[in-house]
Amino acid sequence: MKHALIITYYWPPAGGPGVQRWLKFVKYFRQFGVEPIVYAPENPNYPLVDENFSAEIPDDIKIVKHPINEPYRFAKLFSKKKTEKMSSGIISKKDSSAMEKLMLYVRGNFFIPDARVGWVKPSVKFLSQFIAENTVDVVITTGPPHSVHLIGMQLKKELNLKWIADFRDPWTTIHYHKSLRLNKTSARKHKELEASVLKSANIVTVTSPTTKKEFQMITDTPIEVITNGYDILPEITFKLDTAFSISHIGSLLSERNPEVLWKVLNEICTENETFKADLLLQFAGAVSDEVKQSLKKFQLDQNCTFLGYVSHSEALKLQHQSQLLLLVEINSAETRAIIPGKLFEYLAAKRPIIALGPKESDIEEIILETKSGKFFSYWSDAELKIEILKSYEAYKKGKLQIASEGIDKYSRSQLTQRMATLIKDV
Template structure:
């Protein structure tokens, strides 16, 4: 039972160390990134002590989000009070996806919404080596990440299995790689006889190796959680997928991810509840691969703005503006 999260024990030491750093390094602006939400409370305390401008960054919403604890009674009220105080006291609220901004405005319509700024997660070009691989002997599709609960490959596997039974796909000519952590409800799905020989399951691996697995593949599989919140969520992995310049087969609802993939022309979106759409998308790439056609058709200019370099420029510009508005005169860290 920790509010807002299990990192709350960091707060006293982090504030003390933060005061020392601000004083010795002559810091002009504060930036926090959450979750963990304790990071925002640390920054809030430092702002109160120093009066420095503060940008509160959020990768996910706070209360009521699908990955945050369900709270009741006094615990729920305390958590909401902390959330509100952070939103109200920060100078700017930077969000990684627009759904966070919508969540903020819905919960707290009385707090000034002009402080909101959307800066996408983006991908780091340095994480994606410029390497070339031999053409795969089989049409190779890859998924990296975790799967559990409402995130499942079941509909995708059903679609591919259907194509095999229709005689449109030869299971000996495909390889389906699943790399990461998979729940006990997921592993049996990989054992069904029709596709078992085509499926390769690998455990979690270092990020650099995972990126190489993506680059060795012909198509990347993206599976969005079957949840009402999914339409607004854009995980950081989506940008990394785009950065590899491998076409994405996305099983997703209409929403932020679908719009991003269409804007960047980085793949095909199939409704995750429509087996026929999934079949069509898979078959398109399968047939084009065996016809020797180019699979990647991404829009380089559209993709460029989603690099971490561009995101850093936006953040740096914001910092400079805030420092101009709130020029530091002294850093009082002893209040």
């Protein structure tokens, strides 16, 4: 049995997608000969909380915690709403106030690589003592926040341990990196730290093929793609929505605003009153003001339901009962590597997916491979309109469904088996 020390910022009761990847690995590791030990902050500042995730932690897993000091706590004294949005990743380029610009500048240039960097030194000291007193065969760090990787790098340097660096998202090429108002010195330091981590780790794991290609330009360290996935759950009892529901699960950020879709829906509503009466747009999660304004501009606000953040179990039910599932990624070259975790839960729900994103997105390959829906670029308004009308016609006949295939390899159990193999071979 290999003992793996997993260093993560996000851990239950944190909500959202950041916590799920390693919570699920921990859940299944023992089936594949890995004994997990989790290290997480004692007093974190999580933007989202979902107590339901705590029930998935195996009862006798060793969980070690140590305090963290976070600047977001103090920033809230000046602007609580903006701080919470920034901490959640909602960074608006439109109408940014002087305070918001200042906060972004401070965040980007004084806290490198991120606002949790103050946890690195005390964690290295604490874990050095812990490792001396406990069996640890492999250290695993998972980011973002990428400062967690600096803990792993330092532990490897001081204790000569095997170390796997897991990147749930890219580092310097992630879409919001350019919004941090970095000066030249700070931008260079990010690049240097990224290269140091990639070159120092024994193995790097990433969640998308594009990130692997980007990192291969920086390091010769072995890189493995292990995507996110879905849990095989007991059958969910649900009834399909009677409305022609198009549901988006998760945050819809300011730059993730598919106006091409709103335009197409507006056109169809204008041309077909029955379609307008049947249409229901459902949003579960934070939705930026820009998105809401766009929906109003295209006269769709009366067809919208904003549910806010819902628990994971509620999100799963919503996915199963929706007529169509909407997946949206920012239209940018930097987001081609982003494969949202919800895509895999969408696959498990087996409802047709309408996805929008940049050309050459890794999302498109998975949707085509699994025959789970259709992918469109932001310039495909004619094709998108045809697909929406085709789906609506099938819905009216009670025949809107898909026959997806090959999704088993994205189950959490199979993905954990792959990760366990890396841990044993490192």
